[in-house]
Amino acid sequence: MESPLTGPQNNAPFTFRDLSVWKQSRGLASDIYRLVSTPRLRGHYAFCDQLGRAALSVPSNIAEGDERGTNKESLRFLFIARGSLSELETQLWIGHDLGWIEPEDYRKLSERMGNVTRLLGGLIRMRQKRLKASES
Secondary structure (H helix, E strand, C coil), rough: CCCECCCCCCCCCCCHHHHHHHHHHHHHHHHHHHHHHHHHHHHCCCHHHHHHHHHHHHHHHHHHHHHCCCHHHHHHHHHHHHHHHHHHHHHHHHHHCCCCHHHHHHHHHHHHHHHHHHHHHHHHHHHHHHHHHCCC
């Protein structure tokens, strides 16, 4: 299983861009935006807008939290990202239930979302351990 962190390249400072979870969630958001631009979904503006917002929120909050500089602040934004993932999952289910999202597209997106969820959970646990250690 992939770690939520990857090492910085060439002794460069570590940033959110080095996080596997940020990279994977950025790819998920791109996949969602490709999906909502298809003719099948084009007529469902509110649904597509909400899907896009939830998907965009995940990597955005991971990045913002990482740049906050403290484990406590980072965790706050990571939990927001996790909430957005749950929102996205719900919206994909509804789109699938209504027949707006093809079963194969739904399967691929769900698989990718599961990967992001696992990586995000690992990052949250790591940050929680760091926070606990700093409070001791």
